[in-house]
Amino acid sequence: PLLLLFTFSDFSMQNYIPRHEWPTVTCPFLVSQQTITPIDDTRHLLVSGYMDQRVKGLDVRIISIFNKNATHPMHCLFCCAGSLSTSTPASVFPHRENFGFPYVTTDVMCQIPQYPTKPSNHTWLPLRNRNKHLSDQEQLKFNFTVCISNLFGDYDNVLQFVQTLEMYRLLGVDRVVIYKTSCGRNLDRVLQIYSQEGFLEVVPWPIDKYLNPSPGWLFSRSGGDVHYFGQMTTLNECIYRSMERSCYVLLNDMDEIIMPYQHNNLMSLMDALQTQHPETGVFLIENQIFSKTIFEPSRRFHLPQWERVPGVNILEHIYKEKPNRRISHRYKMIIQPRMVEQTSVHRVIKTFSNKVKVPVDICGIIHVRDSYQEPGYKDFRMDKHLWDFQELLIPRVDEVLKKVELYKDYDD
Numbered sequence: 001p002l003l004l005l006f007t008f009s010d011f012s013m014q015n016y017i018p019r020h021e022w023p024t025v026t027c028p029f030l031v032s033q034q035t036i037t038p039i040d041d042t043r044h045l046l047v048s049g050y051m052d053q054r055v056k057g058l059d060v061r062i063i064s065i066f067n068k069n070a071t072h073p074m075h076c077l078f079c080c081a082g083s084l085s086t087s088t089p090a091s092v093f094p095h096r097e098n099f100g101f102p103y104v105t106t107d108v109m110c111q112i113p114q115y116p117t118k119p120s121n122h123t124w125l126p127l128r129n130r131n132k133h134l135s136d137q138e139q140l141k142f143n144f145t146v147c148i149s150n151l152f153g154d155y156d157n158v159l160q161f162v163q164t165l166e167m168y169r170l171l172g173v174d175r176v177v178i179y180k181t182s183c184g185r186n187l188d189r190v191l192q193i194y195s196q197e198g199f200l201e202v203v204p205w206p207i208d209k210y211l212n213p214s215p216g217w218l219f220s221r222s223g224g225d226v227h228y229f230g231q232m233t234t235l236n237e238c239i240y241r242s243m244e245r246s247c248y249v250l251l252n253d254m255d256e257i258i259m260p261y262q263h264n265n266l267m268s269l270m271d272a273l274q275t276q277h278p279e280t281g282v283f284l285i286e287n288q289i290f291s292k293t294i295f296e297p298s299r300r301f302h303l304p305q306w307e308r309v310p311g312v313n314i315l316e317h318i319y320k321e322k323p324n325r326r327i328s329h330r331y332k333m334i335i336q337p338r339m340v341e342q343t344s345v346h347r348v349i350k351t352f353s354n355k356v357k358v359p360v361d362i363c364g365i366i367h368v369r370d371s372y373q374e375p376g377y378k379d380f381r382m383d384k385h386l387w388d389f390q391e392l393l394i395p396r397v398d399e400v401l402k403k404v405e406l407y408k409d410y411d412d
């Protein structure tokens with residue numbers, strides 16, 4: 001049998017085992033410093049362990065990536081306040097949605113045991129979200145966290161990235177989490193600036209060290225070991241990472257802005273939506289594609305100071321495709337993390353609450369990218385809502401670009 005190992009602190013230990021029963025064996029031996037930890041002698045990868053007592057009889061959830069073919073009996077071993085526990089059997093739950101890839105996001109779940117056992121040499125995984133008494137929304141540090149699943153390749157779309165992050169901030173987002181495999185040189189500097197300031201949390205995601213990640217979402221089309229650089233795993237990881245600190249989590253891509261159309265910010269939007277739908281923790285937001293090849297004709301936001309900045313200027317793209325109601329993958333989500341157990345990209349897989357689709361005139365996604373339709377205005381509608389923010393947005397974007405030394409200063 002294979003052992004999975006977790007550390008456990010004094011603090012949460014008191015809830016499970018009386019002090020006098022704690023044995024004298026000391027542990028842990030080696031705690032993983034990585035975001036991806038391979039399990040010895042298997043092809044499986046562990047990502048992170050979280051306390052999660054929403055599922056009866058199982059206390060701990062380890063977000064993992066498992067090879068579909070390999071089945072080993074699994075056990076969890078805990079290091080509690082410096083002492084070892086007995087092992088408990090692990091239940092392994094592969095996520096249903098895997099788009100045909102051989103490696104699948106998997107939850108490994110275990111019960112916390114009562115008695116000690118013998119030491120072992122494996123790498124240990126820290127256990128997070130141990131603050132189980134936290135229930136009040138008021139105690140949460142953040143109102144809104146945006147989870148951006150994966151940054152890979154030499155992506156260097158600096159202007160759109162900075163504009164997008166500053167828009168998030170104007171809308172009331174407190175934290176952005178990004179899983180980074182790789183990116184372009186300029187964008188890397190931007191990431192450093194936002195991380196130093198504390199708005200951005202960059203989680204290293206060296207999935208390409210362990211697997212051959214697919215650049216696509218469907219195995220039959222793109223091949224590879226795992227869907228989109230492990231996007232489903234990072235989205236789930238981000239929900240659990242945010243569970244004890246953020247009221248809401250927005251699950252969207254780097255080039256997408258979840259935009260309220262009738263409220264000034266996300267908090268007043270959510271206050272209104274939750275009043276209407278009090279039992280709901282999952283809000284589906286419709287995607288709207290703004291063509292990046294159609295420019296607004298007056299070019300009034302073609303600003304000289306941004307000339308040397310690589311990337312798309314979202315203020316210049318105000319023509320959106322007519323919605324295609326036949327596309328099924330057209331939603332992204334705002335969720336309450338504590339209401340969700342497993343998620344996919346466009347829908348949640350397991351939840352403890354209701355879901356609602358939010359009408360697009362209340363809230364929709366501004367997604368500036370290549371259009372699926374032929375260029376030409378007839379199939380597009382003008383949407384200038386982003387311009388309502390320009391007076392606040394432009395100086396903030398300039399400020400960041402100055403710091404990365406991409407800003408062209410005409411006073412020099």
Ligand SMILES: *[C@@H]1O[C@H](CO)[C@@H](O)[C@H](O)[C@H]1NC(C)=O
Nearest residue numbers: 067068069070101102103225
């Ligand atoms: C899984 O097993 C099947 C059937 O034995 C085999 O065809 C396939 O190549 C295996 N896939 C991987 C990723 O090992």
Ligand SMILES: *[C@@H]1O[C@H](CO)[C@@H](O)[C@H](O)[C@H]1NC(C)=O
Nearest residue numbers: 029030118119120121122123
């Ligand atoms: C643990 O690892 C050390 C060196 O890494 C080795 O000497 C020792 O025998 C190992 N102990 C067990 C119980 O495997």
Ligand SMILES: *[C@@H]1O[C@H](CO)[C@@H](O)[C@H](O)[C@H]1NC(C)=O
Nearest residue numbers: 141142143172173174267268
């Ligand atoms: C969360 O929203 C409330 C109500 O709008 C606001 O008072 C508070 O400052 C916000 N908290 C953070 C961390 O932004």
